[in-house]
Amino acid sequence: MAKKGIxxxxxxxxxxxxxxPRQPYSTYNDWYSAQDKARLIAKxxxxxxxxxxxxxxxxxxxxxxxxxxxxxxDLIPRIISGREWRKLAQGIEQRVIALNAFLDDIxxxxxxxxxxxxxxxx
Numbered sequence: 001m002a003k004k005g006i007x008x009x010x011x012x013x014x015x016x017x018x019x020x021p022r023q024p025y026s027t028y029n030d031w032y033s034a035q036d037k038a039r040l041i042a043k044x045x046x047x048x049x050x051x052x053x054x055x056x057x058x059x060x061x062x063x064x065x066x067x068x069x070x071x072x073x074d075l076i077p078r079i080i081s082g083r084e085w086r087k088l089a090q091g092i093e094q095r096v097i098a099l100n101a102f103l104d105d106i107x108x109x110x111x112x113x114x115x116x117x118x119x120x121x122x
Contacts, residue, residue, distance in 0.1 A: 024079040
């Protein structure tokens with residue numbers, strides 16, 4: 001969370017720059033502020049152990065360190081307002097349409113390959 005009067009280096013989904021909770025997080029922030037931090041840390045570690053035991057991991061092969069890593073997980077949920085979700089949904093829908101058009105072209109007319117935008121695979 002951002003300290004009062006200090007500009008955060010990254011966007012904080014939960015807090016505004018003035019350290020007040022963003023509207024979608026106001027109720028959650030009240031609950032979170034009342035929690036025992038040590039208990040939350042213990043719960044986070046417990047979740048990580050369950051992830052390891054059940055194999056919720058991934059590896060990036062080809063990197064020097066290709067050991068199994070945990071899928072990123074955070075006890076703090078990402079809360080998206082209706083307005084934010086509508087904007088996000090429009091972008092997702094646009095990309096699905098674009099990907100479907102690309103796949104249709106690749107499997108049929110292959111105009112994108114003929115135009116040289118995507119290399120032909122042998």
